[in-house]
Amino acid sequence: MKKIIFTLSIIVPLFAACTVQTPDELNPAAGETELSGAVSDEQVSVMEVYLSEELCAVVEREMADQKLLTRSSETGELFSSANVFSMERIFPYAGEYEERTRREGLHRFYRVRLSESVPATRASSELIEIEGIEKATPVRKIKQNSFNDPELKRQWHYYNDGSLGSSFSKGCDVNVTPVWESYTTGDPKVIVAVVDGGIDPDHTDLAYNYVGGYNFVSNSKRITGDNHGTHVAGTIAATNNNGVGVCGIAGGDYAAGKKGVGLLSCQVFEGSSSAESFAAAIKWGADNGAVISQNSWGFDFKTDQEAAAAARAGLANYSPGLKAAIDYFIKYAGCDNAGRQKADSPMKGGVYISSAGNDNRNRDVIGEYGPVIAVGAVAPNFNKAYYSNYGSWVDIAAPGGDAQLGTTTQVYSTKVGTYGYFQGTSMACPHVSGVAALIVSYYGGQGFTADKLTERLINGANVDAMKKTNERTYIGPLVDAFGSMTYGGANPPADVAAYTVTPKSNSLDFSWVVTADKDGLKAYGYELFASEDASRLKGLNPAKELPEGVISVKVFTEGYKVGQTMTGRITDLDFSKTYYTAIAGFNSNNFYSNVTNASGQSTTSADPTETETGVNHAPVVTVKGESSITLKAHETGTLKFSVADPDDHEVTVEFDGGSKAATCKSEDNVNYTVNINAPLAEAGIYTVNVTASDKYGLSATGTLTYTVLENHAPEKSKDVDNILMSRVGEKATLNMEDYIKDPDGETLTYSAVLSTSTNLTLSQDGNTIELRSTNFGETTVTMRGSDIKGKYCTLSFKVLARDPSIPIDVYPNPVVDVMTVRPYKATSSATVSVVSATGATVFEQTGAGSPFDPVKVNMGGVAPGKYVVNVSFDGETHQRTIVKQ
Amino acid sequence: MKKILVSISLFAALGASLSAGDGAGSVAMPFAEIPRNAAALGEGGVHLAGSSSSLAYGAFENIAALPFTTSKVDVGGGYEMWAPKQSNEKFINFGAGVHFGKFAASVAGSLGNNEPYTEYREGGFEGSKFTPKDMHIAFGAAYGITKNIGLGVSGKYLSNTLSSAAAYSAFGVDVMAFGSFGPVNVGAGVRNIGSKVKSYSGDEFSIPTAASVGVAYASAFGLGAELDADYVFAAGPDISAGAHYCWNDMLTVRAGYHVGAVLPSFLSLGLGAKFFGVYVDAAYLVSPAVPSGTLCISAGYRF
Incomplete structure (x- = not known):
């Protein structure tokens, strides 16, 4: 809708100087009216009028009754000749200053809008013809000089x-x-x-x-x-x-x-x-x-x-x-x-x-x-x-x-x-x-x-x-x-035809159908009223400050359409008390419909609807599912409960989890989940206490229990064999999970280390390790499986990479204390003798030996010098020269 | 003087306990006990009573016997391949001695080269190779205090390079006496009195310090024999017995037997030839033990 609105001024002095004379000047003699000021022949569609008290009262009444300018109304009949389709006070309702506003007669100034643009002179003359209009002038163009830029x-x-x-x-x-x-x-x-x-x-x-x-x-x-x-x-x-x-x-x-x-x-x-x-x-x-x-x-x-x-x-x-x-x-x-x-x-x-x-x-x-x-x-x-x-x-x-x-x-x-x-x-x-x-x-x-x-x-x-x-x-x-x-206009929504009010403890639930205004726009919102004193709601004007003792709640129609049922609630009332209720709709410019009771009758003439609030009920704590749970030391679990208040009161929930293993959370403040992380608690039985309280002092409790079982350390599940590799680059793979397990069934964390990285590399992918020889020699691999509580089990095994063409290894050489003699294969009878450079035998021993269980010779008591080690087993004799330092 | 050596065996009991290895490993630088003189080695390693004493190698043997040798000057050298099936150590031996009047002196040396060995670290990780070396240098002097008795002292230096980081050395002294009584000679003394060798682990080991005594008999028919007994304090007794037959002071055959703690038992055979002062001796060891196959050749010139 096009609105051609010339610059207007509500600055009273400017307006008065241009168009309005004082009430006395306007009415030098009763009943006379005149045009004031020169009127040009420009096209206008908005005029300013000054009403008589009588006409003003009619307008106000019909406005309150939502009948203003309707066909059946008095104003509709009066203003039709001038093609007026809407009118509004130029000086809006002034609240606490309304009394003096009316005393000065400002409530009698109205802005009227014409359904078509007409010459200003014609508009003025047509309006002046209407009984009760004492003044009619076009909106004056005011030069824009409000800013000094x-x-x-x-x-x-x-x-x-x-x-x-x-x-x-x-x-x-x-x-x-x-x-x-x-x-x-x-x-x-x-x-x-x-x-x-x-x-x-x-x-x-x-x-x-x-x-x-x-x-x-x-x-x-x-x-x-x-x-x-x-x-x-x-x-x-x-x-x-x-x-x-x-x-x-x-x-x-x-x-x-x-x-x-x-x-x-x-x-x-x-x-x-x-x-x-x-x-x-x-x-x-x-x-x-x-x-x-x-x-x-x-x-x-x-x-x-x-x-x-x-x-x-x-x-x-x-x-x-x-x-x-x-x-x-x-x-x-x-x-x-x-x-x-x-x-x-x-x-x-x-x-x-x-x-x-x-x-x-x-x-x-x-x-x-x-x-x-x-x-x-x-x-x-x-x-x-x-x-x-x-x-x-x-x-x-x-x-x-x-x-x-x-x-x-x-x-x-x-x-x-x-x-x-x-x-x-x-x-x-x-x-x-x-x-x-x-x-x-x-x-x-x-x-x-x-x-x-x-x-x-x-x-x-x-x-x-x-x-x-x-x-x-x-x-x-x-x-x-x-x-x-000014979008939304001055038309308030239609009265609420009916509503239901249902007490819920100390709240009152309202339900009604969304209404529209004369422009077809839905109500912007509704104001719900309650009071212990019915008289305070009679003739209530929500646009004014509400009287003491009137409780109101505004609800907005976002998302609702005209004709849909909408609800609202007044809370925090007294329990078991008689209240009187009413409702009114308003548009985006805060123009209100009539305040009506549950039957749709205006409380100006009818009584507000009586109802009584109920009593307070304690919240309810309900365990959902199991009330207790048993967990192994590494497990997590949940317990659930819900909290509801039959009166829809806000509830605070206090939670005592019994240990730091239990935490509580809720997405909606109704359903709660207690998460139990057993590794955070020692073995034992714990109690969860929940207390739900409404703000009026009533509360309810709920109890849940959880048991954390004793943790057992991981154990060896089977022996791991030593690994003999016969070439550099040879690989071996082990799944550590096959050797170390948890008696509690927990998934362990596995790791492995080498005693030396000189001849072997280790890579780990999950629970599997891959060993790869990079040099000949022996390395001890230690596997470890740990549980979540830090207990662990280790297993060690040896990886020996040796040249199969060399029948025995004698090391270290030079030797200081203990010399190791390692045959290339296991034998139950190996004779090891150590002979000095002159030929004297300084050591001789016969016993079993293997690549992973070699013969150890203590050379600590032997004088420094060169010696020859002779090893005989399974019909073979092998010799190595060593030096004792 | 011909000397007939009768082999004597004292073995059995001594051999069983020695094979257990007691004692022998407690002696440092046992190579000092290896005879460097092929003539002595051919007679079981006798070295105290002069049966096969050499003026050139006198500093290694009984220095006190030198004033009673018939030679005035003796210069010699030799090559010795000790225990080729086990140690396989090769020595270059040399010595020189002089005798004038009642006085005699000798300086001798032996340089040994072993087979290289491969170093291995703990766990069996192969390292580099190294060739150990031995060295035995001795110098001695003696004096015939009477026409039958002589006294002498030898000083010696022993060294042993075992690895790039381990080399050992020691000093020793022999204090010897010798008596010549007709066809019978007697020698005695204390050998290798000296410093100790300390291993990496901190233990100390003696060089083969020993108390020694020997007796030899030389017949008029070129036969001779000697019996030596050494007691190596750190290891145990060594017994050497040998005999020889010398024809026309030109050719000599020798045989001997040794049993002991520091040197294992062996049977030795030897040959010698001398002509116009030039002499050559050879000895070969036959043994079931380590020294089997040892060959020693000495040559020199004495007058």
Whole structure:
């Protein structure tokens, strides 16, 4: 719906001077009414009227009864001749100051909207004809002089009255000035992540709202200003009203001491370089407080075919990392790790706003990704900018400039150390980001979601302004800041026809059907009421401060559709007490339906519904499955229990695991799992005690037990034979699990070491070792199997690699003490004699010997010298010369 | 003087206990007991009573007997292949002696070269090869204090290189006496009084220090015989007995037998020839034990 709203002012002095005289001046004599002020013949569709007290009372009554301007109503009949379709107070309900507002007669000023634009004189005369309308004037155009920024006059994209030239069409702007004047100029709690070239942090017009950044090109905190990024940032939040330079859509009000939204620079361009990961920059914005991601960049496609192919593949296939980052931003911006809205965050979730592209194409892989808000560019004459991409995937249009129409038709904003013009969807995009920031600044808070922001942004945009342009090449409706702010209108939802209220201990459960308003929009939410005193709910006006003794809970209709059943609950009431209940719906602008009882009757005339709360019941601890478990010393196991409160009260659970082996966790605070890691406990029987308590003092206990059995050390399961290798390079493989086992059935950890690595290498793969000889010689291999408690068993065996052509080994040589004589084969009778150099026998012995059990000769008592060792076995005699040192 | 050597065997009991190896391994540098003189070796290794004493090798044998030899000068050398089936050690022997009046002196030496052996580390890891070497140098002097009795002293140096890291050396002294009484000679003394050798394990071992006594008889028909008894303090007794027949002071046949702790038992056979002062002697050992096959050749010139 197109809204053509001329700049209006609610600044009372200005308004009074232009259109309103004091009540006395208005009524110099009773019953006389007159037009005040000159009226031009411009086309108008919004008029301001001043009502008589009588008519005002009728209007208020019918508004409360949801009958305002309906056919059967008195106002409907009265105003039909003037084609009035809606009306609202110019000075909204003032809460605690309503009394003096009414005393001054301000409650009698109404804004009426006409169903068609008509000449102002005709509108005035038609309205004046209505009995009860004492004054009727068009909304006066007020020169935009609310900010003192000298270059605001170049910024047609904020306010375009057509006066800058023939290329400029009146109304082709973002309609932001009414928002500045009536709603907000931006709130520093809102942070916009500018993923672009660096924002000039020292710029006179940006430093006030600059909150920091990170350089993803140099991977440092040093931000280097870039004209493109600085220009984009200026559109979003250049400082307003500081007597310098330009304005920004959400730039605050410097003169009033109000900061605008925060600018977070996620620098991804630096000179001719760009960041390796744009996705990281996007995610970083979410992790650093931003709820709006502003992105005036895209992939560089050389041809339309290339762009189309990428779009067909989809962002998930073309750039999965980028998609993941966008999804992350949308899901987690403003939220904690679990996805819950942070207490200080203005919005749950984020919006990702992207320029559509400057190739005059109808495909773009990023813009076509559903969750992305794609922004097309419009010239100052409502036409699509010649360069702008287009297509049904473009969500919204904004001023981007068109140099073909002249330099000044481009967008004017900050540059590094200066100001200047740029054009492009890059310039259009930050207009949408700035408007989004304004919406969040005003409506943001607990419960405000990114979906709500998007709904306002898109549905509040100006469709009519782009109707002709979009017939040819679609770039979406024109962003409209004021339209988005007032989206939802003044019509409250319909009354709740009926609800049920069911006591559950000290809570009351409400159930009702979601209603809609006259515009077809569903209720934004419902407020549930309870009070011990019925009179406090009679005639209750929820828009005002609730009286003492009235308890209320608001629930929002997110995810529900009109006609669906919705539930809500009032908790923390007193037990076993009589309460009176009622319900009312409200729209996004906090316009309430009537407060009704369970039968749908307004509590203005009918009584609220009586009900009684119940008693408190203790929580219930239920063991699920077995209540005890026996574990071997190396095992783990689980026990389960659940905790429930029959009254749905919040329950705290205390857990005593009996030992450090038992831990308890729950995913949903209902079902609990006790994990028992037996290795952490000594053998014994342990008791788990669980106590569940509600906050009213009732509790329940549960008991589980677990037994940890004694641990037994690993044992040898069979002997391991010594290994005789007959060549270098020969291999042998053993599975250590075959030799050492755990009597408890535990899977052991195996290892093996060598006594020396001189002649053997060892490699281990799992429980298997491979031995490979690298030299002749003997090595002892020691295997070890360990259990989880540190107990172990070792087994040793020898690996002998020897040259089979050598019948005996005598070593060491020279010998100092013990000499080993090793035959090449086992023999039961080997005679070893040691003869001196002169021939005297110094040692002789006969006995068994083998390669792994050689003969040992103690040469300690033999004088140094040369000796000959003679070895005879199985009919063979072998001789070796040795030296005794 | 002809000397007839009658072999004497004292063996049986001594041989059983020796084969068990007691004692023999306790003597360092036993190569000092190997006769270097082929004539002495041919007669079972007798060396005390002058039966086959040589002026050239007197420093190795009974130095006190030298003043009673008939030669004035003796220079000789020899080659000895000891225990070829076991030790297979080869010696180059040399000696020189002079006798004038009542005084005599001798210097002798023996250089032994063994077969190389292969070094092995613990576990049987083969290393490099090494060739052990022995050396025995002696110098002695004697004086005939009477026309029948002589006294003499020899000093000796023994060394043993066993590996690249182990080399041993020792010093010893022989104090000897000799008596010549007609056809009977008697020799006695204490040999190899000297330093000890310390092994790597710290144990100390004596060189073959021994108390020795010997008696020889020479007949007028060229027959001669000698009987020596040594008691090596660290090892046990050594008995040597030998005999020879010399024809016309030109050809000599010899035989002998030895049994002992340091040198094992052997039967020796020897031949000698002398002509115009030049002499050649050879000895060959026949033994069931290690020294079997030993061959020693000595040659020289004496006048």
